[in-house]
Amino acid sequence: MTAPEDYDLLVNGTEHHVVGAWIGESLLYVLRERLGLPGAKNACEQGECGSCSVMVDDRLVCSCLVLAASAVGTAITTVESLAPDGALSDVQQAFVDAGAVQCGFCTPGLVMAVEDLLARDAAPTELEVREAISGNLCRCTGYGRVIDAVRVAVRRRTGAEVA
Amino acid sequence: MSEITLTDTTVAPPATGAGTATGTRGARIGESASRPDGIPKVQGRFAYSADLWAEGMLWGHTLRSPHPSARITSIDIAPALRIPGVQAVLTADDVPGRRTYGLEIHDQPVFASDTIRYQGEPVACVAADHPETARRAAEAIVVTYEALEPLIDAEAAIEAPAIHPDGNVVRHLVIRHGDPTVTGDVTVEGTYEVGMQDQAPLGTEAGMAVPSDDGGVELYIATQWLHIDQAQVAASLDLPPEKVRLQLAGVGGAFGAREDVSLQIHLALLALHTGRPVKMVYDRAESFFGHVHRHPARMWYRHHATADGTIVNVEARLIFDGGAYASSSPAVIGNAACFAVGPYFTPNAHIDGWAMRTNNPPCGAMRGFGAVQTCFAHEAQMDKLADALGMDPIELRLRNALKTGDTLPTGQVITGTAPVAEVIRAVAEVPDAVSPTIDGRPMALPGGAGRTADPDGVVRGSGFAVGFKNIAFSEGFDDFSTARVRLDRGVATVTCACAEVGQGFVTIAQQFTREVLGVDEVVLAPADTTIGSAGSTSASRQTWMSGGAVKAAAEAVRERMLALVAADHGLAPGSLRVDDDRIVSDDGAVDLPVTEALGDRVVEETVEYHHEPTYPLDEHGQGDAHLSFAFVAHRAVVDVDPELGLCRLVDLVTSQDVGKVLNPLQLLGQLEGGAAQGVGLALMEEILVTDGTVRNASFTDYLIPTALDLPDLRVGELVEQPEPGAPFGAKGVGEPPTISSTPAVVAAVRAATGLALPRTPVRPSDIALAGIEAP
Helix, strand or coil, X not given: CCCCEEEEEEECCEEEEEEEECCCCEHHHHHHHHCCCCCCCCCCXXXXXXXXXXXXXXXEEEHHHCEHHHHCCCEEECHXXXXXXXXXCHHHHHHHHHCCCCCCCCHHHHHHHHHHHHHHCCCCCHHHHHHHCCCXXXXXXXXXXXXXXXXXXXXXXXXXXXX | CCCCCHHHHCCCCCCCCCCCCCCCCCCCCCCCCCCCCHHXXXXXXXXXXXXXXXXXXXXXXXXXXXXXXXXXXXXXCHHHHCCCCEEEEEXXXXXXXXXXXXXXXXXXXXXCCXXXXXCXXXXXXXXXCCHHHHHHHHHHCEEEEEECCCCCXXXXXXXCCCCCCCCCEXXXXXXXXXXXXXXXXXXXXXXXXXXXXCCCCCCCCEEEEEECCCXXXXXXXXXXXXXXXXXXXXXXXXXXXXXXXXXXXXXXXXXXXXXXXXXXXXXHHHHHHHCCCXXXXXXXXXXXXXXXXXXXXXXXXXXXXXXXXXXXXXXEEEEEECCCCCCCHHHHHHHHHHCCCCCECCXXXXXXXXXXXXXXXXXXXXXXXXXXXXXXXXXXXXXXXXXXXXXXXXXXXXXXXXXXXXXXCCCXXXXXXXXXXXXXXXXXXXXXXXXXXXXXXXXXXXXXXXXXXXXXHCEEEEEEEEEEEEECCCCCCCCEEEEEEEEECXXXXXXXXXXXXXXXXXXXXXXXXXXXXXXXXXXXXXCEXXXXXXXXXXXXXXXXXXXXXXXXXXXXXXXXXXXXXXXXXXXXXXXXXXXXXXXXXXXXXCEEEHHHHCCCCXXXXXXXXXXCCCCCCCCCCCCCCCCEEEEEEEEEEEEEECCCCEEEEEEEEEEEECXXXXXXXXXXXXXXXXXXXXXXXXXXXXXXXXXXXXXXCCCCCCCCCCCCXXXXXXXXXXXXCCCCCCHHHCCCCCCHHHHHHHHHHHHHHHHHHCCCCCEECCCHHHHHCCXXXXX
């Protein structure tokens, strides 16, 4: 393998020094295995399932498709940033309350996708919600309670109903 | 770098959130208890088996055969060992104990040494200090294969030369009931096929093995059954079971894929060889090769009925392709044969079931377990019969619906509840909610945006299906679970090896304990092998079995608690009872909170809970083989673009025989999630295998439903008839939703298109190219 590389990544507002990494490591791998942030999950490693979703400079990305070394100089946000002091974000709380969590493996990615959706559009239609999360595969829920969690989050945030 | 401790999977009451916080009332039976693991899961800090980390750990990787059938002529591991960072390269010669494993039959090699029987069969494994090094090292191993012609046809396998010392017939089961020569006024016949479905749990196979000081090994693993893994790992390591300790790591879904051993033995071998912790995580492609799938099936049926629609005889021949190794094929074909005629009274039957060995990918457990395949066939037959009789298909099903007291084709009389007519009516009574006009928005059309379906050409159809299966293990298996409940200062701690795979046992265990003991705070200890077996999280059995064990242990604690408190008050044992969260006497003289009743006295009880015995089937397939049955019905509405062969499910309605609703929210999640997998099998999910070689081992090519593929499931009235013998009268609910959803959806496509569609999943070409001869 190529010579180890050192570089810095800004994750959840904290500068992390990555030491001795293989240049081929994905952002997902570095977050999980080098920085102790396993919230982003690896379920397909080809950008199909959305389990590894994180924000890079405010864009929702599949971190399995981003080389970690190419994310130097960006601001990375992971699911771990949503409840830094243990208090859940409104989206996280809605997932718990609506029964949107079963095995939970897809949940962090879905939470990130919904946070991203609601940041862009506070009052999405149901079809827009389905489209926004259609890049996140879930094998347990059939999405019913996930959609309901979004309804709950929108209602609590804006008082409006998802049409 | 922070260490992710292995005990992060411990499920404990959340500090915030609904239900179990100290001082608040925890949910009891019938209430929507919130998952105690919900908060760590939404935070991303619940430790799945891929999330484990240990100081000095190595990464494992498996080398697999590219051929479905081959002889190995040589294996040279030297090039792999020369790669810097490689710590171990192991082959079959390095397995100190039994070189084979298997759930029921130990017929599968830990590593192939001379014969390859399926594509993806493990040949060697590697441990290295970086996952990429391990991958490259596995690639560097030089294996020379002499490729052989694979045996790929399950029907032909019956007569073909054996590809395994155990022969090609894994199980041949004949059910002969009544007079199988009886004929009716009307006869319908058909041959149906089901493709190979993958469980596709989002979490791939992953785990960590840590060598222990006593020469044993600790395995942190995602599995459905810790103790069956323990037995198989110990046998191959040639260690006593107590030196192989397993703890459940977080499980990212299962659906049957984790009932067989995958990487457990390899991991343990690598850890013992290197003396270091070893972690292994399959990628998605390897996951497709690393676990068994749902059996593809070819099923011939002939139904005989009188002119008024009464079924008088069913003949069926079922060929299930089990692939290279036995796995749970004997039990799968057992279920397929036992439930082959569906939930309909059938006085005469001749069912011929075969589970066959081929060089195709091994098949075994998946949600619905044999009943899924036959339900697809018997429901197509029921529609065909209704058509031949000129009868309403729902009326035909009601006329023949099983009920308590009826005899099954196995000769077993149903003594429990059998509300078949009730689930049918409950679905039929739900009004049609779909707008009669096609939703022309691009995203709402068949195929979605970019598929250019012409709204004017879209046709719509509706389909109905009913199904059933057994709850818990059958055919004489001594099925049990073990649980320990400890009550200490008003806090109950439950220990049980039941694998929580997402299904929600964690809420069931808490609800049952609260209901019995009247306490609110219930802590769940980690699931591991320090306590007796809980059996598998499969067969819709854990609510009954591990729920039953928890309930029994809690009741034993309650009786001891009441005896102690009675003695405190100079009362006779039996004079006190738990009423909600208080201990009371009938005369009102004693009335104190459970949490304060014992002071600092600790009460602990461990119970092994067995269900009523079942019995093997005899040579005619007759016997009381099953404990209990659960029934389900679905109605589907599908829009189809006939030109492109694209389908869109626009409505799905269900009702289910649940015995008793224990947790309405979790139940809904099971009905929705199970139906989604059934819809997948109807419209998109199939592992494509050509000449024994898998063509679509990825989520790009193996499609599972997304949020755009599924409408909101509409649940009709749930049928709550308490099942005798079941804890709180509840039946398992996990599998039935997957059974009748597939045939309902395909029936809707048939209704929309007028095509026969005898095969599932329905492919676009089955519709768009119907009637067009291949050039």
